[in-house]
Amino acid sequence: MRGGLLEILVLGKPISWLDGVDVRTGEIVQRDHPQRGTSIAGRAIKIPHSIGSTVGAYTFFKLVRNKAAPRKIILEKPDSITMAAVLAGIPVEMEHEGPVEELKVEGVPENFVRYLEKEASFSSARGFVRINSVHLSGISYATIGEEGLDFLKKVSKDARFRVLATTNPAGMDLKRWRKMGIPEDFAEKQLRIVRLLLKMGAVPTFTCTPYLAGNLPTFGEHICWGESSAVSFVNSVIGARTNREGSIKGIVAATVGYTPLYGKHLDEERIPNLKVDMAGLKGFTEFSLAGYIIGREYPSAVPFVEGVHPSYEELKAFGAAAAASGGIELFHIEGFTPEAHIFSVSGNEKLKVEGSDIIEAREELSSYNGDPDLIAVGCPHLSMKELMYLAELSNGKRTKIKFWAFTSRSVLAQCQGTVKMLEKAGIEVYADTCMVVSPLEKIGFRRVVTNSAKAAKYLRDLRGLDVMILPLEEIVKRFFIS
Known part of the structure; x- marks a missing residue:
């Protein structure tokens, strides 16, 4: 406080709430953040927006419980992940807010x-739009913790989903968790989370690829999805319309x-503004x-990407x-x-990603x-x-080496012959979960090989493990015998 005014800590870059802040202390731990090592506990902070996982919405409940929460958050850009801080009791403001439009819906919790x-006020939205589906992130006890479980206990008393609501991976294979080596106390908490979600009306897909498990939107359809990888896929590859929605916002939207109506629901927010040359890259x-x-x-x-022919x-x-x-x-x-073919690139920003850049990122x-x-x-799920x-x-x-492959229960049910072939090779195939949201460190793993940059990032920054990233072909070449 200076002269009766609250001093504001201005963060120079967006922050990943899931793995960028130590929930015990409020210290910024994000590797590339210019204010790494600075604590946000008890301070008013101003941030551009969040990045990374949509499950970061549950971080605010953990910060509050540990008395490490910021006193207030000021957003420069609308962000439903950070907005969840409101439900944890942390005031959130926008630099520029629009008028409040009334939403008239009966039979749903008033606070939702x-x-x-x-x-809508924060984003200067053009009203509200009815959604046809929700995909819920924040299903694993490893990521939402006791605070997330408490939140679900509270909201499940009144919340009932009105639209199709599929579920992201849990922290374990719900049928074969003992084979994975999951501790009993973890399994008990995870099963309680699942029961609460099913009580509210969630569909038990437990996958980050719901578009392969029955929740397949159509072109132009308005939806409200969490799980950042699924958001990117359905917006881009299918042409459905959703913002990157926080895990808690998904529960709110599924209920209401x-x-x-703002952001990626609007044509003007879907115009590309970065031209990327990826010629020569494959796999x-x-x-x-x-x-x-x-x-x-x-x-x-x-991004508008040129020079590739992707699968x-x-x-x-x-x-x-x-x-x-x-x-x-x-x-x-x-x-x-x-x-x-609809939108032309706006602006002159260009980026070329070459083989040397790939090698450098892999080493990083x-x-x-x-x-x-x-x-x-x-x-994402296989x-x-x-x-x-x-x-x-x-x-x-x-x-x-012990080899785990993760897929959805929907795909698994269609691939039993393939699974038997994989098991002959010593590969264990699990559904309902993945390496990122399972408590691998509690099971005893310390060093993991993966072919996914997303998995490598979170295994390192969230699970605290040593990681090596290799293409699948190289993994088989190096770690299999004939």
Whole structure:
């Protein structure tokens, strides 16, 4: 306080709430943040917006419980992840707010309606739009913790979902968690979270690829999705319309059935503003690392990518990493994504991602050499095509290292023959969960190999593990025997 005025800490870069702040102390721990080491506890802070995981919305409850929360947050840009701080009791303001428009919906919790009205004011929204589906992030006990469980207990008393609401991965395979080595106390808490969500009306998909599990929006359809990788995919590859919604906002929107009309719901916010040359890049891991680079360098861009001919799996990898290292909600790829021919690039920003950049990013994310404790693939969840390719690569071979592959229960049910082939190679296939949201450190793993830049980032920064990132073909070459 100076002269009776509250001093404001201005953060120079966006922050990832899930893995960028120590919830015990309020200290900024984000590796590339200019104010790393600074504490936000008890201070008024001003931030551009958040980046990274949509599950970061639950961080505010943890900060409050630990008496490490900021006194107030001022946003420069509308951000539904940071807005969740309001429900944790932390005041949130916008530099410029619009008028408050009344949302009239009966039979839903009043505080949820007021929350959406506040978001609409923050974003100067053009009213509200009815949504057809929600995808809920923040399902794992490893990421939302006791504070998230308490929140779900509270809201489940009154909240009932009015629209299709699919669920992100949990912290364990819900049927075979004992085989994974999940501790009993963790499993108990995780199952309680699942029961509360199902009570509210959630659909038990437990995947980060809900578009492969029955929740497939159509072009132009208004939805309200969490899980940053899924947001990027459906906005870009399908042409549906959603903002990058925080995990708590998803529960609010699924209950009320509406979301404010702003951001990526509007044509003008879908115009590309960064031209990216990725000529010569191919494969899941190269696309993943390219996405990581673009998100890191231009966290709020709408990239227009030239020079590539991607598969769906490469598109999935690219969007997931760009959303994890930044806050990218939408990209266009010339000749592949449905809106690439509609919009011209605005501005003169250009970026070229070459093979040397891929090598540098791979080295940045890799923290050791040698044999790992675990090989983990499936971030985002493996498609049927990816499972079949893994079975082809490993056919007639056997892994020397414990190998976990993650997919959805929907895909798993369709691939039992492929799964048997993978099991012959020593590969364990799990559903409902993934390496990022499972408590690998509690199971005893310390060194992990993965082919995903998103997984590498979160395994390092969230789980505290040593990581090596390699293409799937190289993983099989190095760690399998004939």
